[in-house]
Amino acid sequence: DIEMTQSPSSLSASVGDTVAITCRASQSITTYLNWYQQKPGKAPKLVIYAASSLQSGVPSRFSGSGSGRDFTLTISNLQPEDFATYHCQQSYRTASITFGQGTRLE
Amino acid sequence: QVHLQESGPGLVKPSQTLSLTCTVSGGSISSGSNYWSWIRQPAGKALEWIGRIHTSGSTKYNSSLQSRVSLSIDTSKNQFSLNLNSVTAADTAVYFCARESWEWLPSFDAWGQGTLVSVSS
Numbered sequence: 001d002i003e004m005t006q007s008p009s010s011l012s013a014s015v016g017d018t019v020a021i022t023c024r025a026s027q028s029i030t031t032y033l034n035w036y037q038q039k040p041g042k043a044p045k046l047v048i049y050a051a052s053s054l055q056s057g058v059p060s061r062f063s064g065s066g067s068g069r070d071f072t073l074t075i076s077n078l079q080p081e082d083f084a085t086y087h088c089q090q091s092y093r094t095a096s097i098t099f100g101q102g103t104r105l106e
Numbered sequence: 107q108v109h110l111q112e113s114g115p116g117l118v119k120p121s122q123t124l125s126l127t128c129t130v131s132g133g134s135i136s137s138g139s140n141y142w143s144w145i146r147q148p149a150g151k152a153l154e155w156i157g158r159i160h161t162s163g164s165t166k167y168n169s170s171l172q173s174r175v176s177l178s179i180d181t182s183k184n185q186f187s188l189n190l191n192s193v194t195a196a197d198t199a200v201y202f203c204a205r206e207s208w209e210w211l212p213s214f215d216a217w218g219q220g221t222l223v224s225v226s227s
Contacts, residue, residue: 001169034213043202043217044153050211087153091212095166097143097155 002026002090006100013105017078021103023071023088032092035064035073038102039084047086048073075105108133110203110218118197118225124190128203128218135184136161141206142179142186143214146199154199158206159186193225 003026013019023033031051036044046055048064051071061076075082088100114126128142135142144156157167159177167175171190179186190197201223205216 032211034211036214043204043220044214045217046213046215049213049215053210055215089153089214094212096169099153099155101152 001096002029002093002098004088004090004098004100006088006103008103009101010104010106013078015078015080018074018076019078019105021073021086021105023073023100025069025090028068029090029092031067032090033066033071034089034091036087036089037084038087044087108205108216110205110216112201112203112218112221114221114223116222116224118193118223119227120194120225121192124193124197124223124225125187126201126203126221126223127185127187130184135179135186136181139208141208143204143206144177144188145202145204145214147202148199156188195225197223198225199223
């Protein structure tokens, strides 16, 4: 299986800040990388797909970058509703989908 | 706007079979380039993909669960289901059903709210 490693595991920030969360794959996954936002007690919500494409309805302060093994989710001008846990997920190996361990933004 | 809703017992005894159903509304389960997946999340842990099914009946399972899991689909009811047998406490988790869109690179673009299943005697 492709292992996905996120860093940091948790991140403290304030409204208005710009933050970056990174995700590293154990092998190249080209751009088969998705990011999800999850709030407590809720289902994950797709934020970024194909490494850098913004899901419909997601604010433009969210952006994704990277290819190969290293990826970044950047959130600019943090808003109160952005405080959540973020998960990366690879879809390169569709027979064995894997997720990162999550990054808690608080 | 498609909506997914999980249903099934919240408590299962060890060694028994966990059975959940996901009902899709707001769209046909047969439309588009979609697969239908189950994903679980033990408390405080990472998301774990369980497997997917297509309306053709084609399935793919997580290799770590393959010997215990089966998925089925009922297009007439717009539902798909999960069976996980020989459960243990390690199978206690929130179980989500999700739509996996293959229109571009695959992603889970719609999720159910999740249902907590506890394995305990």
